[in-house]
Amino acid sequence: MTEETSDETANRRDFLTIATSTVGVAGIGLAAWPLVHSMNPAADVLALSSTEIDISSIEVGQSITVVWRGKPVFVRRRTADEISTAANDDSAGLPDPETDANRAAMPEWLILVGICTHLGCIPLGNKTGEIRGDFNGWFCPCHGSHYDTSGRIRKGPAPKNLEVPPYNFIDETTVKIG
Amino acid sequence: MSAPGKQKDWKNPVMNWIDYRLPIFSFIENSVGSNYPTPRNLNYWWNFGSLAGVVLVIMIVSGIVLAMQYTPHVDYAFDSVERIMRDVNYGWLLRYVHMNGASMFFIVVYIHMFRGMYFGSFKAPRELVWIIGVMLLLAMMATAFMGYVLPWGQMSFWGATVITNLFSAIPLIGESIVTWLWGGFSVDNATLNRFFSLHYLLPFVIFGLVFLHLWALHVHRSGNPLGVDPKTEGDTIPFHPYYTVKDAFGLGLFMIVFLGFVFFAPDFFGEPDNYIEANPLVTPAHIVPEWYFLPFYAILRAITFDIFIIPAKLGGVLAMFASVSILAILPWLDRSKVRSARFRPVYKQFFWLFFANCILLGIIGGKPAEGHWIPIGQAATAYYFLHFILIIPLISKFEKPLTPPDSISAAVIKAEPDNGGAS
Numbered sequence: 001m002t003e004e005t006s007d008e009t010a011n012r013r014d015f016l017t018i019a020t021s022t023v024g025v026a027g028i029g030l031a032a033w034p035l036v037h038s039m040n041p042a043a044d045v046l047a048l049s050s051t052e053i054d055i056s057s058i059e060v061g062q063s064i065t066v067v068w069r070g071k072p073v074f075v076r077r078r079t080a081d082e083i084s085t086a087a088n089d090d091s092a093g094l095p096d097p098e099t100d101a102n103r104a105a106m107p108e109w110l111i112l113v114g115i116c117t118h119l120g121c122i123p124l125g126n127k128t129g130e131i132r133g134d135f136n137g138w139f140c141p142c143h144g145s146h147y148d149t150s151g152r153i154r155k156g157p158a159p160k161n162l163e164v165p166p167y168n169f170i171d172e173t174t175v176k177i178g
Numbered sequence: 179m180s181a182p183g184k185q186k187d188w189k190n191p192v193m194n195w196i197d198y199r200l201p202i203f204s205f206i207e208n209s210v211g212s213n214y215p216t217p218r219n220l221n222y223w224w225n226f227g228s229l230a231g232v233v234l235v236i237m238i239v240s241g242i243v244l245a246m247q248y249t250p251h252v253d254y255a256f257d258s259v260e261r262i263m264r265d266v267n268y269g270w271l272l273r274y275v276h277m278n279g280a281s282m283f284f285i286v287v288y289i290h291m292f293r294g295m296y297f298g299s300f301k302a303p304r305e306l307v308w309i310i311g312v313m314l315l316l317a318m319m320a321t322a323f324m325g326y327v328l329p330w331g332q333m334s335f336w337g338a339t340v341i342t343n344l345f346s347a348i349p350l351i352g353e354s355i356v357t358w359l360w361g362g363f364s365v366d367n368a369t370l371n372r373f374f375s376l377h378y379l380l381p382f383v384i385f386g387l388v389f390l391h392l393w394a395l396h397v398h399r400s401g402n403p404l405g406v407d408p409k410t411e412g413d414t415i416p417f418h419p420y421y422t423v424k425d426a427f428g429l430g431l432f433m434i435v436f437l438g439f440v441f442f443a444p445d446f447f448g449e450p451d452n453y454i455e456a457n458p459l460v461t462p463a464h465i466v467p468e469w470y471f472l473p474f475y476a477i478l479r480a481i482t483f484d485i486f487i488i489p490a491k492l493g494g495v496l497a498m499f500a501s502v503s504i505l506a507i508l509p510w511l512d513r514s515k516v517r518s519a520r521f522r523p524v525y526k527q528f529f530w531l532f533f534a535n536c537i538l539l540g541i542i543g544g545k546p547a548e549g550h551w552i553p554i555g556q557a558a559t560a561y562y563f564l565h566f567i568l569i570i571p572l573i574s575k576f577e578k579p580l581t582p583p584d585s586i587s588a589a590v591i592k593a594e595p596d597n598g599g600a601s
Contacts, residue, residue, distance in 0.1 A: 036358075039372065045362045065459060070364035072459050118491060120343040121336065121461040141463050142340070143479065143547055157482055159489050 050178030052170065055109070063126045065114060068177045072114035073165060074126050074138075075175070078149060082136070083107045086150035089135075096161045100150040103164050111177065112151040113165050116140040118158035123147060138162070186213070209396060215414035216421055217402035219586050223297070224400065224421075225428035226290040231388065232429060233283045238381050240276040248328065250374035252367045255330035256455040274444040280322050281447040282436050284470035287315065295508070296529055298517030299401045305509040310391045312506045314384060319471070319502075321380040324373040326468060331452030336465050338365045338373070344478075347492040364458060404589055405517030406582050413586040464546055472543030473536055477501045479547045480559035497559065504566050511566055514574035521580040525573050532565045 051068045055075060058064055063076040078086075086100040087107075104110045116123050123138035123145070124130040133139030133146035135154045140147075145156030152161040167177045185204045188194045197203045207213045247266050249258040262269035291311070294300050300308035327338045342359050346352040361368030399408075408414045415421075439446055447469055451462045467475050481494035488496070519526040535558055542555040583589035 039361055040358050041360075041362050042368070045366075045368065049363075067459070070362060070366045070458060119340040120346075121340070121465070122459060142461060142465055157490055159491050 050176060052174055052176045054173055055175055056173035060108075062128075065126050066177070068113075068165065072122055073177055074110075074112045074114040074151075074162075076110045076112075076126070077108055078104075078110055082149040085136070086148060086152075089148060089150070089152075092154075095153050096159070098150075098152060098161055103150050103152070103161070106169070109175070110149075110151060111165065111167050111175070113163040114138075115163070116142065116145055116158055117153065117160040117162065118143055118145055118156070123162070209392075210422065211418045212416040214396075214399075214417040215408070215411075216400055216417045217408050217586055218413060218415045218420075219402050219404060219589070220400065220421065220424075221403050222424075222428060223289070223293040223403075225425055225432075226286050226293060228425045229286045229429060229432055230283065230290055232432075233279055233286055234381070234384060234388065237276065237279050237283065238385075240272050240279065241378070241381065244272055244276055245374075245378060248374075250328065250371050252330065252370055252456070255328065255370060259329045271440070274440045278436065278439045278444065278447065280325065281439075281468070281470065282432075283318065284322070286432075287318065288470075291315070291505075292533060295532075296519045296526075297401060297403055298405050298512070298514075298519070300509050301512070301517050302509065303398045304395070304401065307391060307394045308509060309506050310387055310394060312502065314387050314391060315505075316502060317380055317384045317387060321377060321384065322468065322470070324377040324380070327370065327373045328377060329452060330370065330456045332454045332456055332460075332462050333449045333452040333465070335365060335456035335458065336461055337467055338369065340465060341467075342369075344495045344498075347489075347495045349492070366458075401517065402586060403518060403520065404582060404586055405521070406585060409585045410587070466544055469540070469544070472541075473539035474498050474501055474543070476539040476543035476555050477559045477562065479543075480552075480555045482547075482552065482556075497563075501562060504563070508566070508570075511570045512574050513571070514577065514579065516579040516582060518582065521582045522573075522577060523580065524577040525570075528565065528569055528573060532562075535561050535565070 049069055051066065053064075053066050053075065055064075055077075058075065058077045060077050061079045063074055065072045065074060067073070076082075083100070083104075086104075090099045090101075100107070114122055114126065118140065119142065121140050121142035123133075123140040125132035125138035125147075131139050133155075135146050135148035137147040137149045137151060137154075139145070140156065140158065143157050145158035146154050147158075147162055148154050150161075151164070153159070165177050167175055169175050185197060185201055186207055188197060188203060193203050244262065247258065247262050247269060249255055259273070262273050264270075266272075294308060294311070323337070323341060327334045342356055342365065345359060346356045348355060357363065359369070360366065361372060402408075449466065449468075466472070475498075478494045478498040481490055481497050483493075484490050485493045514522060514525065516522055519529055539555070539558045539562065542551055542558060545551045547555070
């Protein structure tokens with residue numbers, strides 16, 4: 001055997017080794033995906049992803065908490081005062097700037113996911129008698145985040161405003177969240 | 179566990195027959211028996227490795243029987259734990275052993291780690307022993323965290339919520355990762371189920387890592403308080419019976435403390451809030467993790483400000499993970515040739531400062547993040563990292579260490595010029 005042919009054999013073997021390994025690794029990757037994806041939300045969990053609520057009994061100034069996707073959702077029927085404060089603060093120095101009009105399509109109804117955007121605690125302020133923080137909205141007791149009457153972060157470690165879930169009013173007294 | 183391949187001639191012919199085919203008796207003899215030479219000067223700080231091994235076995239055994247009575251479902255988990263406490267024969271004992279065993283495990287391992295830092299056990303050629311140890315700590319933390327979620331009390335639920343939410347700090351993909359971890363849109367039944375599965379799996383991963391930890395240890399064998407390598411036979415004694423007896427005595431003392439808690443103060447380390455069933459709509463006023471996570475929790479909460487483009491939330495998460503992983507590079511931060519702090523007058527003082535700072539971080543982690551606790555926590559966090567990235571490298575560069583003795587026996591038998599042969 002000349003040196004050239006032995007080199008050629010080596011090259012052919014290298015190619016086969018690399019090709020086999022590549023296919024093997026790709027195959028393991030494909031086989032791993034069902035395992036990984038099985039840990040994502042299952043169909044029955046996703047099926048519960050919208051909920052309808054009756055808002056006819058909420059008085060002005062009152063709030064209720066409903067459960068959507070296992071999370072609390074705050075529904076507050078805001079007073080005229082709260083609406084005007086929220087609108088006036090649109091131009092205040094907001095850590096996460098958003099206008100109140102963008103957050104509440106119908107100004108009277110403010111609908112928020114009631115989970116602090118810091119580390120997921122439930123802020124206080126939705127029940128009467130609970131502290132509402134420096135901006136008269138909500139206050140998270142875990143690490144001291146203050147939210148205003150539009151649910152926007154004003155003070156404390158939370159990076160973002162309280163999330164507004166997707167929702168639409170089916171009729172005057174029913175709202176569908178999700 | 180890298181046994182020198184010697185096979186002993188056993189008196190028992192059956193043992194000889196087996197050992198010739200599967201040298202298991204020789205393996206034991208060469209690993210923890212009379213054929214494993216061990217430095218003769220190990221002090222009681224060297225007991226904590228074997229203690230950690232015993233606690234691991236206690237945790238696995240008590241955990242296996244608890245799993246036979248526990249129901250990993252959000253509707254039944256809390257009640258099944260109460261049933262273990264009230265109805266299952268000796269259920270209270272098994273659960274209290276398992277609960278307090280977790281705390282004991284961390285006490286023992288933290289002492290074991292501080293031992294390694296004081297006596298330079300992490301230095302060449304034992305860097306991998308140390309790094310595998312850091313991996314063991316991480317695996318223990320994950321196991322303990324998931325185990326704490328299983329009773330499905332308020333602290334279980336909200337601890338799980340806060341800790342899984344840490345991953346939402348990762349840019350772009352954070353939210354998807356959290357949804358994947360939860361298997362839903364909040365901590366719920368899917369989360370509880372997978373935590374139970376992983377809580378059962380991880381101890382066996384720990385067991386495998388312990389095997390590697392010991393394998394690497396047995397290549398260059400135990401260090402010792404003087405930090406000088408054994409040179410002659412007179413520097414070592416057989417592991418059995420000398421250290422099996424010493425370990426057994428230490429185990430007896432340890433069990434008095436451990437069972438003291440189990441029988442007389444079983445909820446000493448626990449949080450009363452965890453005897454309230456999990457309620458996803460009510461957050462406890464003051465969420466605290468178990469005591470062994472408090473220093474890391476303090477570091478997490480210390481970052482209340484943005485660092486350049488890194489937002490505060492991500493910064494806190496990164497700092498917390500960095501506080502553990504920085505331990506892995508300790509062998510390369512400390513370049514001093516002298517291992518033991520006994521011969522390092524400057525390092526010794528800073529070691530105790532570091533120790534005190536860790537205790538301080540633990541205290542801060544248990545306090546609400548408000549008022550003067552915030553700047554104290556930030557200063558303690560800064561010092562924690564300064565110790566590793568500045569103080570240790572500077573000390574190892576400028577310190578004038580004392581001269582360690584020539585050998586282990588030379589330190590004892592100063593009169594004899596020949597340092598071998600004493601026993």
